Structure formats: structure tokens, C-alpha cells
Amino acid sequence: MSNQETTLEEATHRINQLRTDLIEWTRQYYVLDQPTVEDHVYDESYRQLTELEQAFPSLVTPDSPTQRVGGQVLPGFEKVTHEIPMLSLGDVFSIEELSEFDQRLQKSVESEVSYNAELKIDGLAISLTYENGVFIKGSTRGDGTIGEDITENLKTVKSIPLTLTEPISLEVRGECYMPTKAFIALNKRREEAGEATFANPRNAAAGSLRQLNTSETAQRQLSTFIYYLVNPEQLNVKTQSEALERLTKLGFRTNNESRVTNNMTEISAYIAEYQAKRHDLSYDIDGIVLKANLFAIHDEVGNTVKVPKWAIAYKFPPDEQETIVLDIEWTV
Numbered sequence: 001m002s003n004q005e006t007t008l009e010e011a012t013h014r015i016n017q018l019r020t021d022l023i024e025w026t027r028q029y030y031v032l033d034q035p036t037v038e039d040h041v042y043d044e045s046y047r048q049l050t051e052l053e054q055a056f057p058s059l060v061t062p063d064s065p066t067q068r069v070g071g072q073v074l075p076g077f078e079k080v081t082h083e084i085p086m087l088s089l090g091d092v093f094s095i096e097e098l099s100e101f102d103q104r105l106q107k108s109v110e111s112e113v114s115y116n117a118e119l120k121i122d123g124l125a126i127s128l129t130y131e132n133g134v135f136i137k138g139s140t141r142g143d144g145t146i147g148e149d150i151t152e153n154l155k156t157v158k159s160i161p162l163t164l165t166e167p168i169s170l171e172v173r174g175e176c177y178m179p180t181k182a183f184i185a186l187n188k189r190r191e192e193a194g195e196a197t198f199a200n201p202r203n204a205a206a207g208s209l210r211q212l213n214t215s216e217t218a219q220r221q222l223s224t225f226i227y228y229l230v231n232p233e234q235l236n237v238k239t240q241s242e243a244l245e246r247l248t249k250l251g252f253r254t255n256n257e258s259r260v261t262n263n264m265t266e267i268s269a270y271i272a273e274y275q276a277k278r279h280d281l282s283y284d285i286d287g288i289v290l291k292a293n294l295f296a297i298h299d300e301v302g303n304t305v306k307v308p309k310w311a312i313a314y315k316f317p318p319d320e321q322e323t324i325v326l327d328i329e330w331t332v
């Protein structure tokens with residue numbers, strides 16, 4: 001075999017090994033929050049992969065970790081139509097209103113309604129589409145029907161898998177957010193650079209995803225929690241709690257603070273627990289989301305034009321910490 005072929009074969013073998021390692025290490029660090037290798041080990045492998053791909057461009061694949069860095073400056077964002085509208089959640093602001101929602105829903109269906117209770121992440125709603133297990137499109141909610149194609153920016157978000165653990169085609173939805181630590185560091189950098197700071201992590205995440213310079217997005221340390229499987233029957237999943245388990249197995253980052261609750265007592269306890277824990281979390285939440293756990297109930301009660309009738313968001317009252325910050329800003 002000529003020298004070139006041998007190195008091509010070696011390169012193929014070496015690239016596959018590096019890619020497998022880097023994809024697994026990325027998943028452990030960014031999806032599971034359980035890194036197993038030191039940064040310098042990751043960086044050295046990444047450097048070798050980049051070098052080999054530059055020497056053998058034909059060996060680059062869409063799921064290679066090197067495809068995440070962005071580095072393009074986009075002319076703008078294409079529009080995307082959501083085949084299935086991306087709705088918003090109805091809001092309630094008290095346990096009484098929540099109880100009324102629960103009673104209304106219990107009355108409109110025969111079976112006992114149990115809810116999957118989830119933290120309401122304060123970020124930006126996104127939709128991710130995969131074809132045969134490969135990430136092909138990501139978009140914002142927009143007005144629920146028309147969103148913006150931000151695929152290139154979402155590729156830089158390391159908790160978003162570029163390939164799934166199974167070669168299936170599906171759409172999922174979730175929240176893209178900026179962790180509190182990343183938000184504080186970003187605002188510090190911006191302040192030092194004499195740039196305007198972001199008011200909160202949600203605005204920072206939105207601003208980061210709307211960057212036309214994708215390498216800027218790549219530096220914003222965004223993360224995700226995926227919470228919605230658009231076609232659960234496709235995967236033969238019957239409840240929201242099962243859907244979250246399935247999404248995790250497929251390689252998505254899901255929030256593991258969610259819990260099935262069977263009555264208002266358990267719901268109130270969950271709300272009290274996370275209202276107390278709110279500032280110990282590494283990300284902002286602005287409430288709790290309750291979803292009828294059984295998908296059969298979703299089909300039975302359906303949606304209004306704007307919101308699902310099988311889910312509700314309970315918003316936390318603004319806590320003193322936020323009001324103090326507002327006062328300081330106001331006086332300044």
C-alpha cells in the first residue's frame with residue numbers, strides 16, 4: 001500500500017477513536033455534569049482531531065466536535081415555520097388559582113389527573129429537529145408559528161447532541177439558558193469593556209442566540225434543558241415523566257428535579273421546596289410547570305389558540321432579592 005493510503009487508513013482509525021472519546025467526554029461534562037477527564041486531556045485530543053481533519057478534510061463528518069466552534073458570521077436568520085405550533089404556557093400566580101386549574105382539569109376528564117411537576121427554567125424556548133439521529137435544524141419559538149433558524153448558533157451549545165444515541169428522526173423542544181456563573185462572568189467582561197450589561201440571564205441567553213457571529217455564541221457557555229417530545233406516540237411513550245427519561249437516553253440534557261405529583265398537597269410541597277431552593281440552583285427559574293402526566297389527557301383536552309389546556313405555569317412572587325436589585329438600579 002502506498003504511504004498516502006496507509007496514512008489515510010490510519011487517519012480514519014485515529015479520527016474515529018478521537019471523535020468517539022471527545023463526544024463521550026462532552027456528553028459527560030455538558031449533559032451529565034459528571035466530567036471524567038481533565039481539561040488538558042480533552043484539549044490535547046481535540047487538537048489532534050483538528051490537525052487530522054485539516055490534513056484529511058474528506059474525513060470531516062457533521063457530528064465531529066470540531067463542527068461546534070461556529071466561526072461563521074451569518075447574514076441573518078432564515079424564518080422557520082413550526083408544523084406543530086410552539087405554544088406558551090398559561091400562568092397562575094397563587095396556589096388558589098392553581099387549585100382552580102387543577103379542579104377544572106380534573107372535572108373535564110374521567111381519570112384521576114397526576115401531574116409531572118417541573119422547574120420553570122428562565123431561558124429561551126427552542127425547537128431541535130433531528131433526521132436519522134443527526135441534528136439538522138434548531139429554531140426559536142418566535143410567535144409560535146414562525147420562528148428563526150438559529151441552527152448554527154445552537155451547534156455551539158455543547159449540551160445539544162449533534163447526533164442521538166439512536167438513528168431516529170424527531171423534534172424536541174426545551175429551554176436554552178445561561179447558567180448564573182456564566183451570566184455574572186459575561187456581565188463583568190462587558191462592564192470592563194465599557195459595553196452595556198444584560199439585565200438578567202434570560203436576556204443574555206436571547207442576545208447570545210441572536211448573535212450573527214457564531215463564534216461569539218460559542219463563548220457564551222449556554223446550556224439547555226429539553227422537556228418536550230413533539231410526537232411521543234412515535235416512541236411509544238405514554239407519560240411526560242417517561243418522555244423525560246427517554247429524552248435523557250437519547251442524549252439530551254434534562255432537568256432531574258422534576259417529580260410526579262398526585263394532588264395539591266404534593267404540588268404545594270414541591271412549590272415550597274423549590275421556592276426555598278431557588279437561589280441555590282446554578283440557573284434561574286421563575287416558577288414551576290405542571291403538566292398532566294398522561295399524554296392521553298393532552299389529546300383529550302387539547303389546546304386553546306395560545307396555550308395547552310393540560311399544563312400550567314405557577315409563577316413565583318418576585319422575591320425581595322429581585323426587588324432590592326431593582327431599587328438599587330432605580331436610584332442609580
Ligand SMILES: NC(=O)c1cc2c(=O)c3cc(F)ccc3oc2nc1N
Binds near residue numbers: 086087308
Ligand atoms: N421554561 C420551562 O422550563 C418550561 C417551559 C415549557 C413550555 O413553554 C411549554 C409550552 C407548551 F405549549 C407545552 C409544554 C411546555 O412545557 C414547558 N416545560 C418547561 N419546563
